[in-house]
Amino acid sequence: MIFPIESLVSEQYELGLVVAVAIGFLFGFVLERAGFGRATTLSAQFYGTDMTVFKVMFGAIVTAMIGVVIASGLGLLDFKALSESAVSNTYIVPMLVGGLVLGIGFIISGYCPGTSLVAASSGNLDGMMTFVGVTIGSFIYSAIEPSIASFHDSTDMGQLFFYDLFGVPPAVVAVGVTAMAIGMFFLADKLEPVFSRKFLHRDKSLDRRPRLVAFASFSVTAFVGLGLMFVPLGAQKQGPTTKALSISQYEFAKRLLDKPWSMRIIDLRKRDECAKQRIPGAECVPKDKLGELGLEYAPGARDLVLVAAQDLEVLPKPVEKYKGKVFVLQEGFDGWTRFALQDPPVPGADASEADRSLYGFRSALRQALTGAPPPPPPPSGVKKFVPKKRKKGGGCG
């Protein structure tokens, strides 16, 4: 797999910034050409006289969606890595409210944040005012966020995708979305003349040729994407994940606190041992019963974490067919007992900052898991380490 090009966000960061300007340039250029630098074009969407916003937006979504499906079908794109980096978690209520308020702000200002910038760049002062407003609004929200943090983080579903929700491959969802969009486009073209006569008292003509080209290419490419599902091409059919990754106790514990939904923890010890004491959220599945879980059919959205008594030497067979990532917990449950359930060694007065914060983390973890009273603080007055619960924002974040 070639894409995404990972080095652009690490070693070749500067080159990545050049790419950023180039991609942004094309983004701004296309928006301006579509008429998105004019509040009158944009607001017309909400009076039905000109549905350019709707057409451009859904046309772009359909195009990019099909493109992603085809690129991963050809084995060029690491679809999972892209989804992980470019998609925010789904927060149902914050997104319902945020969408509603953004829509209200949209019709009041006549722009959305991105198009206000395009408007400003072509000399429209109202666009400039809107972008200034967006900046002020961001600041106001950031200032009050700590007092509404529980609402801000409410109804967190983790990363939620339609293909997991419906249990069908992404290519099938893409065909569905394409069909729906084409239907809506026809409807939009029917409605525009009606509302134009009503509100603007003028007729609106329809240019059929480009529409035909667009609909034909959407339909053909959507089915190409679907077809690629049945053609074993290069990396598209991922071989069994024979290579399990190893995860340290610390990394694992942090993830257990921050993103428990992203892992499926399986305790491989004997059932009675596991029943007696296990990691919160772990399933007790002894090694010989693993085959009964049907791991090869699971969607693979969550990472599998295997916990044995000690280090796991040989990866059990049924796990090899799991579609997602597989981790093995270093030193197994014994390691967990030492790391999380027993008193951490108190660092000396000359211990490094990292040791101190690890100590703080382990004492807090132990306290949370066992309910035992907190161990003594480290020798000098260093702030206790509180694991952060912030999640990454969206592409806008």
Added chain:
Amino acid sequence: MEEKKFANPYLMGIALGLVLLASFLIMGEGLGASGAANRFALAAADSVAPGYVESNPYMAGKLTEGKSPLDAWLIFEVLGVFLGGAVSAYTAGRMRRRVIKGPRISVRARLIMALSGGILMGMAARLARGCTSGQALSGGALFSVGSWIFMMMIFVGGYAMAYFVRRQWL
């Protein structure tokens, strides 16, 4: 120079989709806008009152030690958006200082509306983890359920409010 007509929406939809696809493939990220505004706000606050930013966990959480909030992919992308918009407008004869508004509203009232709508959107975008570009468009193309919920609600909010501000536009 005569102003050119705007391009066909369907073809522009495909063009925008291809730009988004390029961003996905090359960078592994979607397009964005409001996040850059947030970074501008953060940078301004951090230079005026760094103590305040430190004391606010939401803001402090977005800062990286020893790195300006403006040293980010999104800031450069937005710089590109500005350039691209300017070049497109200039070459189409649309580059002119003006205020876009409906026939029945004053310039002053229009600018106040633009600012207040912007403030609402800035807040909403933080709450929803992105705006029309970063959340609805980019997340929507990657099948995110939250992005589609957000996008539907933008249309609901817009249509619900349209009647009350019709004097501004019609």
